[in-house]
Amino acid sequence: MTGDVRDWITIVLVLVAAVMCLAAGVGLLRMPDVLTRLHAATKPQILGLIVMMADIALNTPAVVTITLAIAIIFFQGLTAPISAHMVGRTGYRAGSVHRQSLVRDDLATRIEEAERTQASEK
């Protein structure tokens, strides 16, 4: 009885993670530039991973499992923004931005300013 309910929760969570991974893949194909691909690709998968870890903890509730699951979520949660930032920063500098679709671009004016002051200092 309770095992049955647990199986259903398990499969629903697996499906959620699967949809997130599918969305990431489709996002990679459909988005126009690196920055938007970065959004669509890496972020929803964090939810997928959290859901998966919760699922494992639910199915094999042992101290080792739960601590390791927490460690994985913690690690991924801390490192994913860092790598996204590095890739995004490099992508913007490398010029792979779809500029027509930007409503506002404060970084461009900022970089321009910095270059101007640098030029005047020389």
Add this chain to the structure above:
Amino acid sequence: MTVMNVLIGVAVVFFALGALAALYRLVTGPTLLDRVVASDVLLVTVMCGLGAEMAINHHATTLPLLLVLAAFAFIGSVSVAKFMGRRDDT
């Protein structure tokens, strides 16, 4: 039980499609950064797939593997981005 199996099959198909799309971007991606992002996606898809297998079969033997994969994903994409940024500066 059969409904359960069908749902598991659907999940497997979703995972596979996501992985294939990432693989396509990994092969064709115009810039190096696209490939970095794609390899990240592929790796997390693998992690989610391994996790799903563990959850469905009620065990936790490959959990340490996920941690190692997460570490490699991070180190890989950061070092490529860093390397590209440096080449960009000079």
Add this chain to the structure above:
Amino acid sequence: MGDENEPGQPDTSEAKPREEKTSVSGLIILSVGLVVIWMLLWGQFTWLSLITGVLLALGVSIVFYLPAVEMSIRINPWYTLVFFARLLFDITRASIGIAWLVLKPRYVPSNAITAIPLRTRSDLIMTWTAEAISIVPGSIVLDVDREDSILYVHVINVWSEAEVDAFEEEVLRTEKRIALALGTKADVARVRAGSAASVTINRGGETP
């Protein structure tokens, strides 16, 4: 540090004290964090893992030296809980939003890169804010101006200036939650007072 001045008084004297020698309390907080992670990794809370963890933590923080960050010991458990609960909620909501955006039939890109001046002067709070808004799908921190506490954020799927401004409000609320959770008294006073940031963003031409 000169943290006793009026909140909301943008001054330069307070501008971040940098690159001092590592404070002992900072080292202790860092080491405790590392030991906890170590024990989580081994999945056992025994004396062996504790001792090896302490040794490793000290070794790592001595060998891989990092510039000192103003650590505050003050952590408000209730606001920390509120922050993490809200973060989880945001991640869930935004993930579903992005997944829908990607999977829906017609997609037209419209994004923005906006500069958000934060009110805090603390590196720690700025880092946490950047982490928090980066991990929520739909926004990535592209660049950081540490002197003026400005975050340059790329936001996906915004269609007008008004929407970008609404997003900025959201970020400032996140900053407030973080400052309430682990900021020093001065930080809390600053965000409570809702003081303006010390810099204004020049959006070439738009400014009156």
